[in-house]
Amino acid sequence: MSTKVLAFINFKGGVGKTACAVNIAATLAKLHEKKVLVVDLDPQSNSSLWLMRPDQWREHVAKGRRSTFEIFDDAIQGKERFNFAESVVKGVVTWTGFVEVPQLHLLPASVELLKVEDRIHELRAPTVYRILERALKDHLGAYDYVFFDCPPNLYSTTKNAIFLSDSCIVPYIPDYLSLSGFQVLAEYIAELRGKYTDSAGDRRHPNVGGVIVSHYRQTGNVFRLAINELEIMLAELRTHGILETNVSLLQPFIRHCVRVAESTSEHLPVVLYAPGCIGAQDYSDLTQNFLTHFHHKR
Numbered sequence: 001m002s003t004k005v006l007a008f009i010n011f012k013g014g015v016g017k018t019a020c021a022v023n024i025a026a027t028l029a030k031l032h033e034k035k036v037l038v039v040d041l042d043p044q045s046n047s048s049l050w051l052m053r054p055d056q057w058r059e060h061v062a063k064g065r066r067s068t069f070e071i072f073d074d075a076i077q078g079k080e081r082f083n084f085a086e087s088v089v090k091g092v093v094t095w096t097g098f099v100e101v102p103q104l105h106l107l108p109a110s111v112e113l114l115k116v117e118d119r120i121h122e123l124r125a126p127t128v129y130r131i132l133e134r135a136l137k138d139h140l141g142a143y144d145y146v147f148f149d150c151p152p153n154l155y156s157t158t159k160n161a162i163f164l165s166d167s168c169i170v171p172y173i174p175d176y177l178s179l180s181g182f183q184v185l186a187e188y189i190a191e192l193r194g195k196y197t198d199s200a201g202d203r204r205h206p207n208v209g210g211v212i213v214s215h216y217r218q219t220g221n222v223f224r225l226a227i228n229e230l231e232i233m234l235a236e237l238r239t240h241g242i243l244e245t246n247v248s249l250l251q252p253f254i255r256h257c258v259r260v261a262e263s264t265s266e267h268l269p270v271v272l273y274a275p276g277c278i279g280a281q282d283y284s285d286l287t288q289n290f291l292t293h294f295h296h297k298r
């Protein structure tokens with residue numbers, strides 16, 4: 001089985017990293033029978049709380065055990081407590097107690113992840129960037145897709161995800177100020193590619209594989225104009241070799257949909273919570289294109 005490993009990144013918060021990771025993963029599992037692992041790397045634990053009920057999550061990750069925190073804490077403390085089989089959560093429990101999408105797995109985060117950044121620099125490069133790889137490499141092959149839901153920064157945990165991924169996906173809310181942020185992000189990924197790519201592992205080739213427009217609103221032409229600007233910038237960055245030639249703006253754009261926002265507090269991906277809403281429809285169409293786009297990519 002060839003596994004696609006993707007990191008959902010953007011140093012902006014609230015742009016849809018978690019919404020895209022959770023909802024594309026759930027759509028792949030529910031409508032395409034794919035086996036998908038979501039790895040939550042954000043101390044805010046949003047994808048964990050979207051896919052688990054709060055009491056279930058709190059019990060599972062008590063004291064940071066059985067979470068992605070444990071992976072980094074082990075590396076810092078020189079311990080080996082993390083156990084993948086015990087940590088992974090299989091399926092999504094609905095309020096009736098029924099387990100849906102059993103082939104959707106989650107490696108939850110815990111708030112203790114906040115402490116990692118303070119101590120992680122006690123480790124040296126390249127070890128510091130290979131912590132996730134060491135902990136997960138034997139397990140990724142069991143999945144069709146592995147998604148890293150990254151925090152809104154490009155610090156060490158995010159870099160660990162970038163180096164273990166085939167590609168990065170950048171969720172993006174189109175507006176004028178986000179444009180310069182996108183350029184900085186693309187240049188940073190290109191710099192990582194130049195600095196750290198080596199022959200030791202076939203995944204250490206940081207690149208942007210696709211951009212997903214999220215929270216799209218059709219009112220007025222502000223968004224349309226911002227997307228034109230983004231397309232021009234993508235073309236320029238491709239010309240200068242900062243982005244690879246096959247990077248694309250994935251279609252369709254995910255429209256703003258109140259049912260998606262509601263589904264977070266119901267702890268269900270939108271494909272389970274409100275399969276008929278426009279958000280579920282957009283994620284379903286996007287996932288179809290996503291499958292085609294990543295099918296032939298390494």
Ligand SMILES: Nc1ncnc2c1ncn2[C@@H]1O[C@H](COP(=O)(O)OP(=O)(O)O)[C@@H](O)[C@H]1O
Nearest residue numbers: 013014015016017018019255256257260261264
């Ligand atoms: N298509 C959408 N329509 C409406 N609200 C959305 C949509 N996608 C995400 N949201 C809401 O926007 C907020 C930010 O999205 P999120 O995915 O958490 O961003 P990030 O992970 O980049 O910080 C979330 O609270 C979520 O409920």
Ligand SMILES: [Mg+2]
Nearest residue numbers: 017018042046
């Ligand atoms: Mg998030």
